[in-house]
Amino acid sequence: MLSLDALGPGGPYRSRRQETIGDFAGNRVATLSLAPSLYVTRAMKALRRVPAPPFDARIEAFARAGRAFATETIAGLTPREYQHTVSTVTGIPITVVRKSTDEIAQAAERIHHSVENARPAGAVDSWRDPRARDGAAVWTRRGEVFAVHAAGNHPSVHQGWFDALALGYRVAVRPSRREPFTPHRLITALREAGFGDEGVVLLPTDHEVAGDLLRHADLGMVYGGADVVGKYAGDRRVLPQGPGRSKVLITAETDWEPVVDTIVESISSGGGVGCVNATGVLVEGDPSPVAAAIAERLAELPSLPATDERAVLPVQPTGLARRWDGYLRQRAAGSKAWLGGDGIVDDLGDGSAVLRPAVHQLDSPFAEQLGMELGFPCAWVAPWDREAGVRPLRDTLVLTAVTTDGNLVDELVAEPTIANVYIGDHPTPWMAHGLPHDGYLAEFLMRTKTIRR
């Protein structure tokens, strides 16, 4: 059995209080140290004592850590063992975990793209830059210590805090108690690659202690549901990362049939567990044929254990899967079920069940279900028209707009609550290094100041 320690500024820390992480069959897979408040407080203070390595050293350390993460034995686990463990305890298909390993490695190796692209074009990154002689904007941090309440829905979610570390923040990550494996591996690799024990720390805690990370940080980021977003809405120090509610819009003048593959991929790629997976599909005209087509395609996805090479759907403990199922049915009342209406639970007989896709058709683009994001492929298809306009498309992380209407695109791009707009035949989970995911994190982490010397 694995023992995951907290990774503090003084090295690994093993608490007496240990949380057991099991697989769905009830086998113990790992124990996780839960740091008490006093440990967290002292760790957060210690992060302020040591300055970050210089920029170039940070970028090099990221590259080294990325390669090690994907290819080397870290904290006693080979990449394969790590991937298998994550798949086993989270039910994320093994191929998704494997792909994510490569994505994380690439993101680390190319981290300079992200931070360089984010810097205002007119700003320099040091007061020593010759341009500061006559006065220049210098890009500087808004604080020194950054805290993250991370999520465990997908390993790649940890790319979300890379920019903070690259920009010279000391970073403290509170992992998901369900999936601490990815941040433990990643942070071990980053520490060994040059960030050291005082540059980046892993602080697993229970719910009560979690707030201490944010309290003692200058800035923080918190993943969670609408409740979390609401809780931190008034806190300038905290950037909440809420539901993605990604969507696909198809306008009447475009032919929907060629983009069915893209819609299906948007809903289900990566097991459908991501914030970039589409939950809403809006169709100008009759949405029924679109709903029927994607339901037909999604119905073909096989039910397999997560560690099976051909698995594409997420697996959960059967009890939890049934609760999700009950919740979905309750919320889907009044809609037309094209897929999953008889239940989404496919029991694997070993205490776990596959969460099968669901496709429901709604009467109106304003139906509240449209923004309902669940941790498996679950889509809500609704009619849309020009009168509804941009309103039902608000609060969307990624919007794929299959349209030729430039005026509409203008409106979508202008809408502040839509984070990304992909025009045409592009799946919502598409991402590229160096491009913002929900704005550049640097927009939150950095400011400019005029320096003249």
Add this chain to the structure above:
Amino acid sequence: MVEHTGGEFVREMMRWHFSPETGSPFWLERAERLDFDPLTDVRDFEDLSRFPNVVDELRDIGVRELIPRGYGEKHEASVYESGGTTGRPKAVPYSAEWHRRSVEWFSERLDSHGVPRNVDWLSAVPTGPHNVGAMAIDTAMLRGGLNFSIDLDPRWVKKLVSEGRADVADAYTDHLIEQVGHILVGQDVGVLFATPPLLERLAQHDDLVDLVNRKVRAIIWGGTHLDADTRDLLRDEVFPGVTMVGGYGGTMMLGTSVERPGLGDDEPCVFDSFAPYTTFRVIDPGSGKVVPYGERGQIVVHHMSRSALLVNNIERDHATRIAPVDGGFGDAVADVTPVASFGDTAVVEGVY
């Protein structure tokens, strides 16, 4: 009042509390509604389980009803109350005789930990309706020290926390720490008596930690729980070289139990009660049966002295059952924690 066998002691206590000349009005009246006769049916500790848990009845009676008649007018009692954040608190009179005895025992336990005498104390523990403040003042005095008190209102803090006003609770804690700081700077404090949350907050101030490590030779903690990991950190990292002594007490046990001395750093914090007056039992909350040594269960407290009879009081706390020292009475308890509840995981929308 020191007895040689448990049975003899229990029978003496029954005679005191249930004889018309010595018993309290409360117990003499309450005895009429018991389905057993305490004078004949309660022969030993095990028979105490026949008593109902009466502590909730204490909310509704005048505290004078609880003073045993045997004291006459010479009870010199002080009234202390349970923590109490909702509704009327439960009040218990502590006779002067009992308080003195309790302070003496506490002091002996501190001796056994090597806590120095003839040094001054800084006590940041609740006074007012809570007994621990009086324990601090009188124990310091008995041991030849002066006591510097910081007042602390735990009911206000609990109320703030339950109302989600963490910022106000924080400000209050800062206010306490500021006062602790003034005394640490200005006075030669040898013993610090504080609640674990205050010690944790103190640990955030490097200057105050330095002062404690320079001046203070023993820290006594009590009043709230201290988990084993935080205890390790306070002892090993924050205040190395300072003796730490824990107490686990409460109004309904009329005093405190004290950490057992001489245990290794890797052993849990074991609390021994002031037996035979206060004794613990660790039971399975489902069956009510005493759990085997080393197993966890819920704590039941019996208090029997001339001052009070409060037996079979089921605390919210859970602990590991440990054998008492030297064939003493009842159980010792280790790793005391508040009851944890485990509900179903609710479905939350969103992928995080």
